[in-house]
Amino acid sequence: MSDWNQFKGDPHRSGVRRDTAGPDRVTEAWTADLAGPPGSPVLDQDTVFVGTQRGDCYALERETGRRRWTVETTGEVKTAPVVGRDGLYLAVGDGTVRALDPGTGEQRWETELAGTLESPLALSDGLLYAGHAAGLSALEAETGTPVWTHETETAVAGAPAVDRAADRERRGWGADPDETEIDLLSLDDAEMDEGVVDQDRVYVGTAAGTVIALEADTGETLWNAPTSGAVVDGPTVADGRVYVADEDGTLVAFHADTGQSWFTYEIEDAFTSSPTVLPAADATFVGAADGYLHVTDTTFGRRKLRGWLFSKKGVALDGPVRSSPVVADDVLCIGDATGSLYGVDVAGDAEDCDLDWFVDLERGIAGTPALATDALFVGTDDGRLHRLEWESDRSTP
Template identity: 30%
Template sequence: MDRKYKIPFALAILTTALVGCSSHKAKEKEVKPNPLPKIAVSQSLAPVFSINVSQTNKIDPLRLRLDTENGVIFAIDPKGEVEAYKGKQRLWKVKVNKHGLTSGITAANGMLFVGDAKGHLYALDQENGQQKWIAQLSGAIISAPFVQNDRVITVANDGTIFANDIASGEQTWTYKMPDPQLSLRGQATPVALDPRTVLVAGANAYIYGIDTVTGIPRFQRRVAVSDGRSDIQRLIDIDGQPVVSGQYVVTVSYQGQVTVLDMASQRVAWSEDTSSLVGPEVAEGKVFVSTSDGKIEAYDLASGQKVWSNEELLNRKLSNPVFFDNSLVVGDLDGYLHLVDPDTGKLLGRAKSSGEVRTLRVVDAQLYSATSKGAMTIWQKR
């Protein structure tokens, strides 16, 4: 059975395990999100650009995103369209396909790269949206492609990493990661480890360093373990994007750990039990994690000592945290963006978008957000 059919099944089992049956006893155990905390707002955010595209399927929570290059903003619509904006003026809009797009968009080298559920990787011209080439991959593409050394690095849903020539789309190499029998619907976007090595996180709790030119693996390292008894309890995907900070690689896994790998010694510097489906953030010598149950935790990057933990947003389905203009920002299920003091964990303020916040990024000193209802926004501090 192909993995893309296993994933909804795993999610259905997981949902049943978390929520329970329809009995009165199970209903009593149903977890409700914390009410929005009352705070004395000292900081806020103001939108500088915003568009609305089609909303995504609640059962299949895709992490779409905006991207930018040379002052032009690029956005995708899950229904299959790509748009380009200069400021608030739309430069062009094209229909890429009829069945929709499922990955975030990547802008690089004057081109755009985006994928769909049928494994098609599209390359478009940034100037006009004209299609340059299409490549067929082995499975759905649900994370944004990554570009390095004239290679477009993309991870298919079956765990195969593809490298395509940026100019022609010709496949230059592939690498197959182990494909667990059960995994959650998610895939971290590859990141650069160094100028020639791409770092890819797998659903098997391993990270892989691969030479982007040759496709030769340079290392692989297990960064999380699980002691669960059942298949569901042993799910240990790394769905959040790893962070490279100096000599350290920081990862966080579902039902696993936040782990800091010291690349200088090739050893794990420290690891602490936690669970998250979104990536960590590293800033000011700290590691920040949004946990699956809604905590925000801060650890010392070098020692792993917990600095603080905030539980005011429990069960609010927090997004990945990002460091923006001296504050930590995290989104929630109601579209709120919460500003957090990175030193103390105190809530400093909030702003409102529309729909569950799925993706936060900081690009060129601006905050980018995307929600389940298709609200894509760029923010600045108010």
């Protein structure tokens, strides 16, 4: 099973793949015509799965782009599917979650939820998490049986992010922060529960500008905290923090245990992607409508790139950002509304972020790329899915 089985590759929404050499240059291997603009693709060992705004889900051979099967639904399937060991799971816009056989497309079960679905699913430890217009629901992945539902006042915005205690122990997450470095901007606004350090959690953002932390197995509220606007693409969990960007142009890093604000970073336009974080490089990347890939440090949320006289807000692109950033080893890939896809060098401390390569796909990028070890898959607004592959001069770590 590929590691890139859901939106941004994993339940944390890290958007990072380290088991490959970053591409120095890319070439187009194939293009597949679909029935409508695609969403974000996902991968298993030899298949790429992608949904479309017209309600179709496609299974294509990764190497050739040949169609294996297509399933039609009664609503949009514009968010990333999830592929697990036992099934392929779709969030359909009409408010249903469907489980399919990944090999044939045959339906295994269908569960109707309380509201329409416009957010990617999350899969972790046998549970599916579905954000919808009425809240967040957890389902058994094997049967589709609802486990719990947490109601929200407004629709869930973007993909849920799941953080298991076992993952934190392996990676050293959740340590007590240095209080002198915390911007306590939201301490008075965050509502917290005690004793959340050892719990499995799922984080979700809402259209009303709220981030909510829930106990992953029960849906019990652990904390909630405000943002300035509707959350974009959902939270990202990294290094003991929860990063969220919103449509009002505010990036916030919350302490994952408490909901306290670690830092905020504000721009004059809307953010249009979720953050991608490289803790070892002390770098956070997030796309915006102003046509920049914004780059901040992870300690204070300050601009990281330096100009001749002043710091730079980030890497200038040709148009508004249309995909969340993803990282293959030390190359960050991001697309914009003009159809440009970029490879940005984020090696070391990511202090330069020079442009490594550029590909013009002619139509606006649709969705976030999926990364394999030697290729990426990305859709465009003209209803096409592209495979771009590489042979790198870089060596894997």
